[in-house]
Amino acid sequence: MVDAKRVKENIQRMTSKVASTATGKIQPHKHCRVCFRPIKLSAEPRVCSDQACTDRNSRDERNQKQMRIWMFVFLGLFAFSFIGPIVLRMI
């Protein structure tokens, strides 16, 4: 059987939670990009103090940097395949 009082309480709790979020009672915060735990807004890089998260983040960042370098290399090659023949013809 559905307990009407409890349902009412639940709704009240939910709405009050929503209201408190809307009015900004919850401190502004960020989430760890690895484990999504709430962290301080000033936390930089965006990870919690957990060593595993720090390691994972630095590894991901390194991967990203490497990826960017490769993208530039390929972009450069791609551009060169267009510009190269023109430049060579001018010489």
Ligand SMILES: [Zn+2]
């Ligand atoms: Zn974390």
